[in-house]
Amino acid sequence: MxxxxxxxxxxxxxxxxxxxxxxxxxxxxxxxxxxxxxxxxxxxxxxxxxxxxxxxxxxxxxxxxxxxxxxxxxxxxxxxxxxxxxxxxxxxxxxxxxxxxxxxxxxxxxxxxxxxxxxxxxxxxxxxxxxxxxxxxxxxxxxxxxxxxxxxxxxxKLWDKNTQINRDDFPTIGQMLKDQLGSKETPESRDAMMKRYKKDL
CATH class of the missing domain: 2.30.110.10 (Electron Transport, Fmn-binding Protein; Chain A)
Structure with missing residues (x-):
């Protein structure tokens, strides 16, 4: 109902x-x-x-x-x-x-x-x-x-370290955006993303 x-x-x-x-x-x-x-x-x-x-x-x-x-x-x-x-x-x-x-x-x-x-x-x-x-x-x-x-x-168990997943087993945001947008460009790596983000902190 x-x-x-x-x-x-x-x-x-x-x-x-x-x-x-x-x-x-x-x-x-x-x-x-x-x-x-x-x-x-x-x-x-x-x-x-x-x-x-x-x-x-x-x-x-x-x-x-x-x-x-x-x-x-x-x-x-x-x-x-x-x-x-x-x-x-x-x-x-x-x-x-x-x-x-x-x-x-x-x-x-x-x-x-x-x-x-x-x-x-x-x-x-x-x-x-x-x-x-x-x-x-x-x-x-x-x-x-x-x-x-x-x-x-x-x-x-949000703060429990034992529940954290291995980040390498999860797609990067670059890969996710590439797939969502249907882009043919090489996805941005996690390291490149972090370096770019740090400039804007």
Whole structure:
């Protein structure tokens, strides 16, 4: 049966109770700030006016996301491929969802809110030490946040080195793109890709 409405959904799942219900917060507090300050990686989710969804990885040294106050955080828009999928959505709708990850920690921090793109020097100056300083920053107004439990990471064993595959047994992105695009060019090697990427870090 296809679930088509809220009542069917609740009949199947019920409602959150206890800590699952009560953990929702509306501004950053010391533990959330500490989590963000230690996170070198996040997934940024956005949506266009037409409802087209996008999820984009963002990374840097721990603390690359700046906490301005209990309601505002700033993410540098690091040098990329100029597709600007995520920031186009932000310009269109001003909504955002963030999932912060810390290597070795199975819990995650989820933050939802509104966002805009800014070239204000007050924000850009926060990132002048970067190898490639950003052209713009994503400024987020925090509306809600909560810690997410460890079960997904426990199931996946994401941080367990024993579950890591041999990279040589997995196709390079160069090979995958060659196949997907039907290109006749020799695929870029992993070493060449890494050297090219390092220039843009």
């Amino acid at each position: 296809q679930i088509e409405n809220e009542s069917q959904l609740r009949e199947l799942y019920g409602y959150a109770t206890g800590r699952a219900k009560d953990k929702l917060l509306y501004s950053l507090e010391p533990h959330a700030i500490n989590f963000i300050n230690h996170a070198p990686f996040l997934v940024l989710s956005t949506s266009s006016k037409e409802g087209k969804q996008d999820a984009s990885p963002r990374g840097g040294h721990p603390g690359f996301v700046k906490v301005m106050n209990e309601k505002e955080i700033v993410i540098p828009d690091a040098k990329g491929n100029n597709r600007v999928d995520s920031i186009s959505n932000i310009v269109e709708t001003g909504t955002i969802g963030l999932l912060f990850l810390i290597p070795g920690i199975d819990e995650t921090l989820r933050v939802n809110g509104t966002a805009y793109l800014s070239t204000d020097k007050a924000y850009l100056n926060l990132f002048t030490a970067e190898q490639n300083p950003p052209k713009a920053c994503i400024v987020i107004r925090v509306e809600e946040l909560f810690l997410h439990c460890a079960k997904a990471f426990m199931r996946s």
